[in-house]
Amino acid sequence: MSPYLRRQVVKRGMDVTVSVLSLVVLSPLLAAVWLLVFWRMGKPVIFRQRRPGRDGRPFTLYKFRTMSDARGPDGRLLPDAARCTPLGRFLRASSIDELPQLWNVLQGDASLVGPRPLLTEYLERYTPEQARRHDVRPGITGLAQVTGRNAIPFSKRLELDVYYVDHGSLLMDLKILALTVLRVVGRRLDDGAGQHVSAVDDLGLHPDTRAVRAAAAARTQEVPR
Numbered sequence: 001m002s003p004y005l006r007r008q009v010v011k012r013g014m015d016v017t018v019s020v021l022s023l024v025v026l027s028p029l030l031a032a033v034w035l036l037v038f039w040r041m042g043k044p045v046i047f048r049q050r051r052p053g054r055d056g057r058p059f060t061l062y063k064f065r066t067m068s069d070a071r072g073p074d075g076r077l078l079p080d081a082a083r084c085t086p087l088g089r090f091l092r093a094s095s096i097d098e099l100p101q102l103w104n105v106l107q108g109d110a111s112l113v114g115p116r117p118l119l120t121e122y123l124e125r126y127t128p129e130q131a132r133r134h135d136v137r138p139g140i141t142g143l144a145q146v147t148g149r150n151a152i153p154f155s156k157r158l159e160l161d162v163y164y165v166d167h168g169s170l171l172m173d174l175k176i177l178a179l180t181v182l183r184v185v186g187r188r189l190d191d192g193a194g195q196h197v198s199a200v201d202d203l204g205l206h207p208d209t210r211a212v213r214a215a216a217a218a219r220t221q222e223v224p225r
Contacts (some may be wrong), residue, residue, distance in 0.1 A: 007169070007170060010170060011111065011170060011173065012111075015105050015111050016106065018112055019102040019105040019112070020106065022099075023102050029099075030099060030100075033064055033091070033096055033099075036087065037064055037065055041065055041068060041087070045065055046062055046063070046100055047062070047063045047065045047066070047067075048060050048061070049061050050120055051118065051119070051120060051138070052120050052122075053109050053110065053117060053134070053137060053138055054134060054135070054136060054137045055134055056123055056131075058120060059104070059107075059110075060109075061104060061109075061110075062100035062101055062104060063097050063098060063100055064091055064097040064099070065088070066084055066085065066092055066097050067084050067085065067088055069083070070082065079208050080197075081197075098140055101140045104140075105140065108137075109137070109138075110138050110139060110140065111137040112141070112177060113140075113141060113142060113168075113172075113176050113177060114164070114168075115133040115136070115142050115144070115161035116138060116142055116144065116145065116157075116161075117138035119205075119206075119207075122205050125203065125204075126158070129162060130158045130161075130162065132162050132165055133162055133165060136168070141176060141177070142176065143164045143176060144156075144160040145176075145180065146176050146179040146183060147160055150200065151200070152200065153203075154205055154206075155202050155203055158203075197209055
């Protein structure tokens with residue numbers, strides 16, 4: 001068996017073992033959060049969204065719901081920041097909203113460690129180099145998340161994802177998992193929370209960023225009467 005194949009077998013074994021144990025140990029917490037989200041925000045409790053996985057193949061990602069369905073006067077959903085509830089902000093800051101993704105790991109769609117799965121619509125906007133982030137399974141946490149997560153520019157996050165693809169190892173995975181636990185306990189994993197996504201989206205990938213830039217461009221084109 002080649003070293004690469006051996007690593008993949010051990011990595012998958014670790015994914016299954018840790019996710020099963022975590023789901024068992026955390027089952028009381030998962031049940032409590034399910035009831036709390038249902039009470040404060042109603043159905044659906046679990047947020048489902050198609051995301052690109054390994055080789056860009058789409059899969060359904062699971063998270064606890066953190067946003068309301070609030071809409072503006074035009075009937076369109078408000079931006080993410082405006083729809084995130086106080087409970088949702090707590091779940092995001094503590095990363096509890098990510099726990100249902102342990103089921104994604106069990107299904108084999110994701111790994112404990114790997115590039116975070118982003119929106120499907122981003123696929124066509126990546127450069128060939130950035131697209132290499134999909135050469136491995138996406139992860140619940142990754143190198144970009146323990147390096148700064150929301151506080152670092154999108155371009156840097158994708159650069160770190162590709163670095164992981166090229167240099168990832170079981171030792172690196174263990175370090176990333178350990179750092180993730182430390183940062184979650186210290187409530188530091190969501191660095192940059194509260195700032196608008198356009199502050200770090202230097203690639204113009206996020207829909208909210210494009211909306212902000214389009215509005216700014218429209219204002220500059222207005223002719224005073």
